[in-house]
Amino acid sequence: MSDVTKQPGAAIPALAELTTLRVGGVPERLIAPTTGAELIEAATGLWSSDEAWAILAGGSNTVAADDGFDGTVLHVVTRGIERLDAPTGEVRLRVQAGEPWDDVVRYAVTNGLAGIEALSGIPGSTGAVPVQNVGAYGQEVKSVLVAAEVLDADSLEVRRLEASDLALTYRSSIFKHGYEGLITAVELRLAQAGADASAPGSPVAYPQLAAALGVDLGARVPLEAARESVLALRRSKGMVLDADDADSVSAGSFFTNPIVPEAVARQLPGDAPRWAVAADDQPDDGPALVKLSAAWLIEHSGISRGFALPGSRAAVSGKHTLALTNRGGATAREILELATFIQARVSNDFAINLQPEPTFL
Template identity: 80%
Template sequence: MTDATPALSELTTLHVGGVPAAFFAPEAEAELIDVARELWSQDEPWLILGGGSNTVAPDEGYAGAVLRVATRGIERLDAPTGEVRLRIQAGEPWDYVVSVAVDNGWAGIETLSGIPGSTGAVPVQNVGAYGQEVGTSLIAVEVLDAESLEVRRLEASALSLGYRDSIFKHGYQGLITAVELKLMQAGTDASAEGAPIAYAQLAAALGVDLGTRVSLGAARDAVIALRRSKGMVLDPSDADTFSAGSFFTNPIVPESFARALPGDAPRWPVADQPDDGPVLVKLSAAWLIEHSGIGRGFALPGSRAAVSSKHTLALTNRGGATAREIVQLATFIQARVSNDFGINLQPEPVIL
């Protein structure tokens, strides 16, 4: 560790976390791979960090090495007429990728605008918002396998993508070095029309009916405005934006279980139903939190962590909060929802 080693609070959007034992941030892809191989050949703990928007880092710091993925670059690949294929280095900020796509009339990820973090992290969560998921546009990822130390190409079909889920959350260890996407050439600029709007809140914000096509630029602008209204666009002057985004995933439960909930509890059909077993529906984590008596702005006594004043799903650092305070608040919310509804909310960010 040197004096130049940054605290994790400087590298995460929740602004919590102490100083790691070592820190690396190579900006060249070959160097990134070399550093990762060196770290993995040693019997020491390591942590891969992208944009830091999905991480609750420990107050004590990190006992091993933090490898920050800072490589950037977008390469257009050969593709059939009407398609656009991109190879994007893992450290490229995701929202910049979306802005490039929209500005060039490339459709497929426009409603994923405003999401913080790096491109390499997007497949890990199978990021989705306002009717689109990255898995729909994902062709493959390039991964440095932590066991073989070789770079592999994994097709999207091999990633077991689901709702906020992939093989990377179930034991597979590796470093995503690049992401390959397939988009549609809808036009030449942001005025091109995208896919039909498939999310009711976005349709209402745009003032159109569900299924209406709007320009890519209009969709992007509306999504960013919605995210800003929920404190989901980073603003140094607004503590509501010092968060990890939605802290809990929307639970998926059997339809028979959902019927026992109050009639006004939102529920949506799940696209990928199991071949055998009960019919599944997705519930609103925000509704469950609010109806367990926890409202916007809620904080435990004396804590500097609080529920966002704009969006019940976001837990925020109101200034000087510790990781312990963030986790205590999350645990309290989980207990209240479990006691009232028998549902165990699952955190979305990685809690180290």
């Protein structure tokens, strides 16, 4: 196990070096287990002590404090993709929590496996995708997740939680609602579409992606074509890490699209985008829910692309208004000041409270 604190002459890296937003000070201690067994051992040790702890993986959805962290940061870097036995026409993959998510998508596409090609280019680790129920361009992890292996914080035992146990909804799961545990691996169910990346992928289910591909909704295109088109769309929005693109120095989308009662949506101007919420995500009783566009709300509250508060090194992305970016040397405080300002403008103009998507460390 790698304990940076105990390595002679080794300096503990600042959290800014481990997060895509590039903010955050130096933690008191950092440990980075390299195997699944070591990860479980390290987490069990931390949870059995009185020591303050935090878990960090890919750092793509994290805002870390300028003062660092007064305790131990458990850096999840375990890697590995394993094929499991599965029914004919289906492939089961067991993926270690620290495996970069886009590497998993690349592996799937290269091997002719359909189901996650539209989730290309999303930064971060595989263990984080069930926490957020990551989704993009018409696909969600919820549709391919079989189970998660979780170290339960109370029992300190590893449990297998089926996808149905995780209460997966739009950008949410039980991990967002009080359940404490560390995902150590996930099991995915993909379709064996063919032998390689030229195999047809899942039906294209998102209008913007269909338009970029020049096909109708529901059409099937080669896996490699879908992946490259998604990557191009994400690059156009600064949503793929690129050392030459300042707009990509972000935590991804900073606000989730609000889900509100239909009556609230009706109060917005007619050109405000809105989408029906899936039937299984609707409440059993009460008003029907509608999803709104956070980007539209931000732009129509007077916040333009590239907007920054006077003197601040944090700015709204120049490519789309959902990302807050570090333009060079920004602090976490500057990022949060900008986020708070945007929330206030949207609340004042539309009486809707935007909810941040990143985790705050």
